[in-house]
Amino acid sequence: MSFLGLLGGSAKSSVDLAELQRKNSQIQYDEIQKVTSSVLGKTELRPKLGIICGSGLGGLANEVKDSQVIPYAEIDGFPKCTVPGHAGNLVLGYLSGVPTVCMQGRLHFYEGHPAWLVTMPIRMMKLIGVETLIVTNASGGLNQDYNSGDIMVIKDHINLTGLTGQHPLVGPNDEKFGPRFPAMTTPYDPELRQLAQETAKELGFSGFMREGVYVKVSGPSYETPSESRLLRSIGADTVGMSTAPEVVVARHAGMKVLGFSMVTNVVILEQDSDKTPPTHQEVMDTANARAKDLQLLVKTIVGKLASTL
Numbered sequence: 001m002s003f004l005g006l007l008g009g010s011a012k013s014s015v016d017l018a019e020l021q022r023k024n025s026q027i028q029y030d031e032i033q034k035v036t037s038s039v040l041g042k043t044e045l046r047p048k049l050g051i052i053c054g055s056g057l058g059g060l061a062n063e064v065k066d067s068q069v070i071p072y073a074e075i076d077g078f079p080k081c082t083v084p085g086h087a088g089n090l091v092l093g094y095l096s097g098v099p100t101v102c103m104q105g106r107l108h109f110y111e112g113h114p115a116w117l118v119t120m121p122i123r124m125m126k127l128i129g130v131e132t133l134i135v136t137n138a139s140g141g142l143n144q145d146y147n148s149g150d151i152m153v154i155k156d157h158i159n160l161t162g163l164t165g166q167h168p169l170v171g172p173n174d175e176k177f178g179p180r181f182p183a184m185t186t187p188y189d190p191e192l193r194q195l196a197q198e199t200a201k202e203l204g205f206s207g208f209m210r211e212g213v214y215v216k217v218s219g220p221s222y223e224t225p226s227e228s229r230l231l232r233s234i235g236a237d238t239v240g241m242s243t244a245p246e247v248v249v250a251r252h253a254g255m256k257v258l259g260f261s262m263v264t265n266v267v268i269l270e271q272d273s274d275k276t277p278p279t280h281q282e283v284m285d286t287a288n289a290r291a292k293d294l295q296l297l298v299k300t301i302v303g304k305l306a307s308t309l
């Protein structure tokens with residue numbers, strides 16, 4: 001039996017396939033609507049700012065005042081968060097006076113979620129009124145000048161998995177969110193990046209602040225030395241398994257984005273090295289050790305932006 005036959009059709013089924021895709025798109029929209037309605041039904045707050053906390057960086061949510069904590073498990077349609085260091089809560093309240101929704105824990109493709117579902121919370125945020133997004137992550141430092149505990153303002157990313165087909169916007173385009181072919185020329189807002197660097201300087205953080213390029217891989221294995229050298233050679237300063245798809249979906253929907261990548265381990269580039277291989281425990285411990293500085297930085301930046309958000 002032909003492939004189309006297996007799908008339950010005949011030659012005519014190529015048309016049915018388009019219909020199937022349209023239905024999938026509608027199912028996705030319905031799922032996002034379900035999550036959005038569930039969240040709106042649990043809070044009076046209408047956030048303007050969204051934050052995503054990376055591995056071991058969930059403490060940022062504790063800076064949110066008058067907070068309401070909604071476990072993902074209590075939100076209709078919200079997927080499970082399975083990675084240690086990602087608590088799995090939506091925290092709503094005020095950060096430096098700005099109504100904020102904070103994801104204390106993100107979804108990753110390697111957990112088994114399809115690409116569109118990993119980024120579903122970004123569209124939920126858009127539907128509840130968020131126009132500015134701050135993303136954070138834990139990453140490996142490919143740039144050998146970087147140290148564990150450095151904070152890199154993300155100036156650009158390489159969505160390696162997106163470039164090779166695992167892209168969150170694959171499928172019929174939903175014009176309700178954005179155009180079929182969104183530009184990604186300035187994924188990370190230049191003014192916000194400048195504000196981040198100025199604020200870091202004022203706080204005395206210049207010694208561990210960086211600005212560079214993040215590359216997103218699938219994971220969950222960490223890189224071989226040859227893979228790491230490849231990633232370095234294409235211009236990446238840090239590597240991780242998240243963030244870029246979220247930013248693509250946020251930019252597709254017209255949101256402004258600021259991103260921070262915390263270097264939690266320096267990536268090993270040499271073969272047969274006697275350096276200690278990375279572990280997720282190391283990632284979380286290093287992130288935790290520097291988390292307070294990142295929290296103060298984000299809180300201060302948001303305070304400066306408050307009147308404009």
Ligand SMILES: O=P(O)(O)O[C@H]1O[C@H](CO)[C@@H](O)[C@H]1O
Nearest residue numbers: 054055137138240241242283
């Ligand atoms: O990107 P976040 O969620 O911060 O986490 C990073 O840390 C985990 C690996 O230790 C991976 O999930 C990687 O992407």
Ligand SMILES: Nc1nc2[nH]cnc2c(=O)[nH]1
Nearest residue numbers: 138139140239240241283
């Ligand atoms: N892919 C990848 N993700 C990380 N997250 C934290 N450290 C790393 C790393 O070295 N590689």
